Amino acid sequence: MTLSKSQYIRGLQCHKSLWLYKNNKELRDTPNSQIESNFNTGFDVGELAKELFPNGVEIAFDSSNFNGMIEKTKELITNGTEVIYEASFKEDGIFVMADILVKNENSWDIYEVKASTHTKEYHINDTSIQWYALSKAINLNRAYVVHINNKYVRDGELNIKELFTIDDITDIVLEKQESIEPQLLEMQEMLKDDIPNIDIGKHCSDPHGCDFSSHCWQHIPKNNSVFDISYAMGKQWKLYYDDILSIDDVPDDFRLGKNARMQIKHHKSQEIKIDKPKIKEFLETIEYPINFFDFETFQNAIPRFNNQRPYSQMPFQYSLHILHEDGTLEHKEFLGDENSDPRRPLSEQMLKDITATGSIIAYNQSFEITQIKNLALVYSDVSDELLALNERFIDLAYPFQYKHYYHPKFNGKYSIKIVLPTLFPDDDELDYKKLGSIQNGGDAMDTFANLYLLKDKSKLVDIKKDLLAYCRLDTLAMVRILKKLYQIISEVGIGK
Numbered sequence: 324m325t326l327s328k329s330q331y332i333r334g335l336q337c338h339k340s341l342w343l344y345k346n347n348k349e350l351r352d353t354p355n356s357q358i359e360s361n362f363n364t365g366f367d368v369g370e371l372a373k374e375l376f377p378n379g380v381e382i383a384f385d386s387s388n389f390n391g392m393i394e395k396t397k398e399l400i401t402n403g404t405e406v407i408y409e410a411s412f413k414e415d416g417i418f419v420m421a422d423i424l425v426k427n428e429n430s431w432d433i434y435e436v437k438a439s440t441h442t443k444e445y446h447i448n449d450t451s452i453q454w455y456a457l458s459k460a461i462n463l464n465r466a467y468v469v470h471i472n473n474k475y476v477r478d479g480e481l482n483i484k485e486l487f488t489i490d491d492i493t494d495i496v497l498e499k500q501e502s503i504e505p506q507l508l509e510m511q512e513m514l515k516d517d518i519p520n521i522d523i524g525k526h527c528s529d530p531h532g533c534d535f536s537s538h539c540w541q542h543i544p545k546n547n548s549v550f551d552i553s554y555a556m557g558k559q560w561k562l563y564y565d566d567i568l569s570i571d572d573v574p575d576d577f578r579l580g581k582n583a584r585m586q587i588k589h590h591k592s593q594e595i596k597i598d599k600p601k602i603k604e605f606l607e608t609i610e611y612p613i614n615f616f617d618f619e620t621f622q623n624a625i626p627r628f629n630n631q632r633p634y635s636q637m638p639f640q641y642s643l644h645i646l647h648e649d650g651t652l653e654h655k656e657f658l659g660d661e662n663s664d665p666r667r668p669l670s671e672q673m674l675k676d677i678t679a680t681g682s683i684i685a686y687n688q689s690f691e692i693t694q695i696k697n698l699a700l701v702y703s704d705v706s707d708e709l710l711a712l713n714e715r716f717i718d719l720a721y722p723f724q725y726k727h728y729y730h731p732k733f734n735g736k737y738s739i740k741i742v743l744p745t746l747f748p749d750d751d752e753l754d755y756k757k758l759g760s761i762q763n764g765g766d767a768m769d770t771f772a773n774l775y776l777l778k779d780k781s782k783l784v785d786i787k788k789d790l791l792a793y794c795r796l797d798t799l800a801m802v803r804i805l806k807k808l809y810q811i812i813s814e815v816g817i818g819k
């Protein structure tokens with residue numbers, strides 16, 4: 324039975340995953356591709372890396388004719404081609420495609436291209452199985468991983484040589500060769516048999532989240548399982564192996580950290596914890612006018628703009644609610660142009676919109692503070708004004724993070740997406756699920772990063788409306804949570 328490189332990698336992670344893939348593929352979880360389908364493919368890291376070795380010949384992918392791809396590769400090797408992209412081989416029952424194959428006198432170098440910022444263990448496994456198959460057909464010299472250099476800062480035209488880092492992993496790939504043949508034999512034997520009896524475990528998410536999780540994890544309760552214990556530091560596996568699946572069944576004397584114990588205690592008692600003096604102390608630090616502020620950011624593997632690094636967070640949008648002492652609530656917002664660098668207009672608008680005095684409230688303030696620091700580094704002419712904003716931040720997550728207010732429904736967590744629906748369970752205005760196509764930060768990030776590639780421009784207005792509605796809800800949520808805290812300690816003096 325032929326195995327592809329990705330099937331071998333799947334088998335390395337879990338034999339059962341490989342068996343299910345070969346025999347019951349329909350049990351896989353369905354990926355959410357709704358957002359991606361709106362866009363053309365962006366700059367592809369793999370395509371760009373080919374420019375490091377220009378003038379190569381590409382083997383076109385043809386899922387109906389792998390033999391044709393293999394024959395074409397042989398032909399190119401025989402006729403003296405120096406650089407081949409996607410060179411395809413089937414040796415010893417393994418089908419592999421090498422990203423870039425480069426002639427080096429009488430042998431070849433393998434370059435495996437990865438969009439990550441460093442070489443990972445599974446990249447070495449990927450390259451090792453390629454080496455295993457290719458070494459049976461051609462002489463090999465060195466093996467390399469080509470990955471993104473996240474220290475690179477774009478300045479004018481893309482500098483491909485600086486954008487990528489090339490790691491020589493030949494020695495470790497050679498060390499791995501010995502183990503590959505027995506692993507392959509084991510996989511081949513396993514596949515001849517019935518489904519292997521493998522329980523769930525840490526391997527289900529290491530190195531990749533397995534796409535058979537819904538199938539294999541069916542016996543775990545959907546809510547309040549031991550895997551919902553926050554900060555359990557791996558101890559949930561001990562509970563699981565002792566046949567304890569639900570938080571309700573965790574013994575009182577089971578050793579866990581303070582946060583996890585508190586979560587279990589409040590889950591069992593269903594008691595809400597309110598530390599009024601601490602909440603009051605927190606609220607007393609806040610000054611009017613109160614600026615509720617939230618950024619959205621996007622990332623590009625390949626920088627599009629000057630002064631942009633690969634994968635750096637690029638703020639493109641903010642929402643700002645301002646609550647005045649008389650109870651008036653104002654809303655201001657910014658959404659960048661998808662075709663140009665949004666950071667400068669965003670910085671200028673933000674400096675105008677945020678009031679000159681008063682507190683700036685964010686939920687998990689370190690994110691907003693870091694973005695402002697980064698903007699200050701790029702725009703030195705306004706850096707003092709930008710950095711002055713950071714002095715005024717107050718973190719609304721604080722009373723929830725430090726359990727001054729704790730609700731059993733928080734499940735040990737304190738993110739705004741958990742706190743908000745718990746405090747306001749029946750408020751449609753605060754329900755993220757009632758929003759349009761953008762319902763979380765990940766949606767916003769992916770959507771804006773690709774917005775300039777939108778195929779159907781008639782969708783642009785609606786998408787921008789959805790982005791604005793999402794970010795606006797993030798700051799409105801903070802307004803309502805803060806008011807709730809005031810209400811809890813029965814302070815008057817803040818309008819609804």
Ligand code: SF4
Nearest residue numbers: 337340527533536539
């Ligand atoms: S979910 Fe876990 S046990 Fe099931 S196939 Fe995947 S890795 Fe294996």
